[in-house]
Amino acid sequence: xxxxxxxxxxxxxxxxxxxxxxxxxxxxxxxxxxxxxxxxxxxxxxxxxxxxxxxxxxxxxxxxxxxxxxxxxxxxxxxxxxxxxxxxxxxxxxxxxxxxxxxxxxxxxxxxxxxxxxxxxxxxxxxxxxxxxxxxxxxxxxxxx
Amino acid sequence: xxxxxxxxxxxxxxxxxxxxxxxxxxxxxxxxxxxxxxxxxxxxxxxxxxxxxxxxxxxxxxxxxxxxxxxxxxxxxxxxxxxxxxxxxxxxxxxxxxxxxxxxxxxxxxxxxxxxxxxxxxxxxxxxxxxxxxxxxxxxxxxxxxxxxxxxxxxxxxxxxxxxxxxxxxxxxxxxxxxxx
Numbered sequence: 001x002x003x004x005x006x007x008x009x010x011x012x013x014x015x016x017x018x019x020x021x022x023x024x025x026x027x028x029x030x031x032x033x034x035x036x037x038x039x040x041x042x043x044x045x046x047x048x049x050x051x052x053x054x055x056x057x058x059x060x061x062x063x064x065x066x067x068x069x070x071x072x073x074x075x076x077x078x079x080x081x082x083x084x085x086x087x088x089x090x091x092x093x094x095x096x097x098x099x100x101x102x103x104x105x106x107x108x109x110x111x112x113x114x115x116x117x118x119x120x121x122x123x124x125x126x127x128x129x130x131x132x133x134x135x136x137x138x139x140x141x142x143x144x145x
Numbered sequence: 146x147x148x149x150x151x152x153x154x155x156x157x158x159x160x161x162x163x164x165x166x167x168x169x170x171x172x173x174x175x176x177x178x179x180x181x182x183x184x185x186x187x188x189x190x191x192x193x194x195x196x197x198x199x200x201x202x203x204x205x206x207x208x209x210x211x212x213x214x215x216x217x218x219x220x221x222x223x224x225x226x227x228x229x230x231x232x233x234x235x236x237x238x239x240x241x242x243x244x245x246x247x248x249x250x251x252x253x254x255x256x257x258x259x260x261x262x263x264x265x266x267x268x269x270x271x272x273x274x275x276x277x278x279x280x281x282x283x284x285x286x287x288x289x290x291x292x293x294x295x296x297x298x299x300x301x302x303x304x305x306x307x308x309x310x311x312x313x314x315x316x317x318x319x320x321x322x323x324x325x326x
Contacts, residue, residue, distance in 0.1 A: 049228055051236060055190055056182050069231050082274045085188050085258045089225035089238020117182040 018081040019141035021045060021095045029065035029072045032098060036135045039098035046072065046094050046137065050087045050144065058082040063092060076139040083142070092144045096137040108132040149299075156296035159289050166270075166286050173271035176264055187265045191257040199251035206235050206248060214246055215239065218253065 023045040032039050032046070051071060052062040060075045061083045074094050076083070103111060109128045116123035176186040197217045200210050211227050214220075214237060225238040230245065237244040245254040269275055273283055301309035 049226055051228060051230065055185055055188075056180060064228055068229055079272065082272065085185075085190075086241075088243055088258075114182075 013145070015084070015087075015144040017083070017142045017144070018076070018139065019095070021093060021141050021143060023095055026093065029063060030067040030070060032072060032137075033065060033067075033070055033135065036098065036100065039135075040100050041097060043095065043097055043140070044137070046074075048092065050083075050090055050092050053083045053085050053087050055085065058084060061087060061092070063094065073134075073136040074139040074142070075136050081139060081142065084144075087144045090144050092142055094137065094139055094142040096139040096141075099136055099138050101132075101134050101136055103132045103134075105130050105132075152296050152299045156293065156300060159293050159296070163286065163289050163293060167290075169267045170271050170286075173264070173267040177268060177271065187261060187268045189257075189259045189261055191255075191259075193255045193257075195253045195255060197246065197251045197253055199248055206246075211235075211237055214244065214253070218244070218255075220244070 023043065025045065026047040027039070027044045029046050029048055032044065046063060048063040048065065050061050051064045054060045057078055059078045059082070060073055062071045062073050064071050074083075074096060105128060108131060109125050111132075112128050113123045113125070173186070180186050195218055197214050200206050204210075206227075206229075208227075211224070214235075215224065220239055220242060222240040222242055225240060227235060227237045230236040233248050235246040235248060237246065241258055243256045243258075247253075270279065270283075273279055298313060301313065
């Protein structure tokens with residue numbers, strides 16, 4: 001069974017993960033980042049370059065915005081969708097629900113620590129000065145090309 | 146054929162059918178149990194630092210500069226993409242490697258990612274990353290394991306009856322005790 005599966009993986013050009021995409025029109029990441037209040041709780045589809053993928057479990061990926069140096073994070077339930085590390089540098093269309101994340105200072109410290117460990121770097125708690133609010137997409141389905 | 150004989154045959158044949166997947170699930174289970182920030186069970190991730198010639202002052206990195214970086218590092222894998230990650234940081238994606246170039250110093254952080262042979266495929270099956278048809282096959286395997294346990298319990302009899310009862314009891318009580326502690 002395993003040997004049979006290998007060629008199937010190799011020839012897959014387009015990787016479909018999670019639920020099938022239902023929206024035909026992509027919303028610009030910059031539009032969501034600039035007007036998050038218009039999108040909270042809504043289902044949107046974004047398209048962009050995958051610039052980072054969770055190295056431990058494949059449970060999130062960062063999609064570059066259409067505006068330089070900006071991005072949006074797509075988070076999925078662990079195990080429900082697993083983003084492959086090979087997705088980095090590829091284009092993805094992702095559908096999900098826009099979420100407002102409000103973290104207390106303690107939660108923000110934990111998250112920054114977690115991210116630093118994933119990146120293999122060191123972490124200075126002093127870099128987190130207070131509560132953090134940010135936007136992310138709860139990923140439901142994705143197509144990686 | 147008596148029911149005991151039928152039970153024995155079922156236990157034996159289901160057991161044979163389960164050998165392959167049990168080995169896959171056991172090996173994958175061991176490595177997946179130890180997933181951490183420092184250990185990815187499906188990939189090896191190697192991080193290194195290198196240096197390249199920075200672009201000339203005032204010039205923006207372009208396709209030619211990306212090619213020069215890859216050439217200086219001897220990186221021959223196919224180029225996937227390149228993007229400015231932050232002002233002064235160029236990220237280059239090639240197959241199996243991500244390079245972050247700090248443009249004013251020429252320092253490069255490389256992250257080489259490689260699938261772990263066999264473990265990648267075993268984890269793909271065990272964690273049901275493939276979904277679809279594999280979900281059904283994995284469900285059949287789960288039912289087969291249940292039948293294996295059931296037919297196994299029905300085999301407890303004769304001289305070794307108490308040994309069977311005690312060992313089965315340990316297997317059932319172990320996880321319950323852990324949850325209660």
